[in-house]
Amino acid sequence: MNTRLNDVGFIGIQNNRSRAYLQRLAQSGFRFSYAIILTDPQRKVVAGQQQHDVSTGNASCIGSPILPDDPFVIDESRSLIETLKAVGTNYSLVDSVDMNDDLVIEALSLRPEGVWCFSGSGGNILRRPVLSLGKRFLHMHPGAVPEFRGSTTFYYSLIESGSCAVSAIFLSSGVDMGDLVLIRHFPPPTDMSRIDYHYDPVIRSATLLSVIEDYDRTGAFSVKPQQNEGKTWYTIHPLLKHLAVLELGPNIQLDPSPDVNG
């Protein structure tokens, strides 16, 4: 039986990042106290999703491990709900993918959990009403703060340092400026065509697991404030993205049939 994280819920959209979070924790013997699944009422694909996330719900294939010393593989054939049911986590569906929507705020305010693992759509910045609910939102940010705050920091980090990192932070009103829980560094991806939808969720979920294991051991999240000074990055231009992948990052391979959506 999995260990229930009594004060920690999950909130997110259906995509590989959310799959990775739920599946990795389940495989490691943990389950969230409760889950809120955010869905677009028109079933539109939102930032961070692929078509199968909103149509049939699942992909047919299971990929290969991403990291050399980590056998974890995202099972894209499983929906979030299947995983939640398998581990016995209750959940609700909300017809919105905007964390600032009144429906989402209402769903959160009805729940007793004080900490929520956040896996929302790309670029969904939390505003004051949701941040004022008295809940804390645990976010796995794909970059080492404070040097790499903001968007697409994977790619900037590859150009600047040739490596990638994930920072576990609690969200605040400043972009990626909330209290820091943990930073983990990872080897760069070997197959760049899988960076957005496979490498990214795998290393984020590995960091989440580290945080949850520590929480399970100590009964609390150990946090420290970030330095204010830092750098905020914005969505990378596709030319720089290509240079990061093909020339400036580590020596990596490009899959001849990339599976990254535009």
Place this chain on the structure above:
Amino acid sequence: MIDAHSRHHAATKQTPKALTMTVSTYTYDAGDLLHSPNSYRYTQIHGPQFIDDWASQRAAAMDELSGGWTELDLQSQGIISRITKKPLGESNGTGYSDTSISSEMIAWSERILTEAVDTGAADTYDLVNAMLIQESRLEAVDLAEQKLALEAMRRNFECSRILHSRYERRLRHGLSISTDLALYTRTAALFGVCSGGEVDLLTLNVLLKLNDVLVANRSTISDPADRAYSHLALAMEASRVHMLRNRGTE
């Protein structure tokens, strides 16, 4: 000699293309980007051809925007000449002298910047021109107001990928969306030159996005100064990308 050198480099970096007609993979420089900007989110990775396509399309745009600068207004002439540290006419054979930036222009520029930072509001066209004048000063200038205004413009443009005709309330963009290509050309030139001789990724990221807008609208850029600023912005982009690609080897 930024333009000639960088364009030559961009050309030599290209791989041989098949003789058959191919569709470009670089599609971010097309469409009505003044009203419907690219989001640049989750962009597809295409492989080396993408870089070649970018280089060839940018080179073609620079060719289209070359020439016609003999009728530049004196202010633009002075700014561009100073920034490029060479007479503009070298490219088209007419020759310009290095027109001075007058003390009145510098004083106006400093006043605009100070007011913008003090009040948190500014007309964007004036603000960009003021910063271009500061960038064109021959002596080294390190204005705190310039840094603050540049950072505000970068943040605002990155968030919306469009320019606004005014900035208000601590230099945040107002409601007035600008479709003025003269503003876009000057802003692109500003972000082309503002990082000095260094490659600053944050600045280059803005420049690439602004230049996508310019290239998408190049057929309607007819004013001599607009064409010259556009050419400068594209040349600086090529120079910066060249420096980035060869970082550590030169």
